[in-house]
Amino acid sequence: MHVLLSGVVGSTAYGLAHADSDVDRLGLFAAPTVEFHGLHRPAESHVSTAPDRTLHEAAKWCRLALSCNPTASELVWLPEDLYEVRTPLGDELIAIRRSFLSARAVRNSYLGYATQQFRKLTTRDPGDPRSRAQGAKNARHLVRLLEQGLALHETGEVTVRLAEPERVRELGEHLAENPADATPLLADAEQRFDRPGALPDAPDEAPAEAWLRAVRATHLTPA
Template sequence: MNGFAYPRTPILGGIVGSTAYDLATANSDQDRLGVYQFTGSELLGLDQPEQSVVEHELSDVQMHELGKYVRLALKTNPTAYELLWLPTFEVSTPVGDELVSLRSAFLSARYVRDSYLGYANAQFTKLKGNDYEKFSAGGAGRVRKNARHMFRLIEQGYGLYTTGVLTIQVRNRDWFFHQLPEMTIEQITTEFERQATLFNDAASVLPENADRARINEFLIRTRRASVSDDAGNK
């Protein structure tokens, strides 16, 4: 484990977001994502603690309990699912390693297309809600960030949809920081629509449905072990 103190003991954790995408700037926060497990007592007791924990003090950290995490990953929630494809982890345990080994079992063509295109469209909506002129005038960092993440989502989602592999780091950082800001809103709209259409019309290598049975078996087995370990320590 590295020196960073996660708010709950993680089974898997790492740096995600702009740093992982190679889209960080001097003003970017460092984002961390982690997965933790309920103890046996927490699983079986009357009052379960929170299924997600968020902190913003030393670093922006979001953690999900294993059950919630696998439900998010089964929907290919981009901000959660990307954790399983990081090239390196700050924290890794045997249970976390098994979770990573199951990353392809979470995939289904429909959810990947709908999630990544849906999030990209949400960024496009944010972009349209800002002052377009600021985008090319050297200001409005939020507008630039919306545009970068819009195209990053398209790039990542298309790659995952057509190859079954999620590449975290963008292919051409220079394009995102130098060419994209020089484009007019008309050019951005045209390029976004082109890429979105290409994504939507592409053939996928992914299965129609995720392997829910395999994920469910992992979750049940892991939770049973947690209860047994808790009982054995008393």
């Protein structure tokens, strides 16, 4: 496995981490090209819990990024200080990051994941302390996804580190206790996503295709 790009993501990257937060890491790797020539394809992802790390094979990461998956996409938009592994191919991927973006995919992904958090928020058991804590986490993610998604839709830029993390944290606490107050936030987000934004209608797959072919050529011969 050749890790091409890796960094710290999640609550640490957003500025929402607290003393008990886990440190989440995300990266992408290139499997040796020869492994694609047999009956069985190589594993597309490797997930570990000690430390908490997810690594996606290069092709899978590209597919996730072309669908504007929020978690996968943020890897190429991290603040410089959060990268732990950067290679020349990783830097090339960062350079073409805007080509993965599209208006419909951003709307579907960010608004879709925020709506999932809302459903979790409204179906939790308010009498369970563990459920209450999870509800606050769901609410923070809901707010974060809406704010990051709308900023991306309207500016064409992914902002990983939140400008006002304390406000997001406080709003999350409020929504955890008052889930119905999230309804107008979602409605407003839908209206804003429906307006013309800064993103193209479809992604430009050509740079991703060229980059992935370069990855395969680089790792054609086992080291």
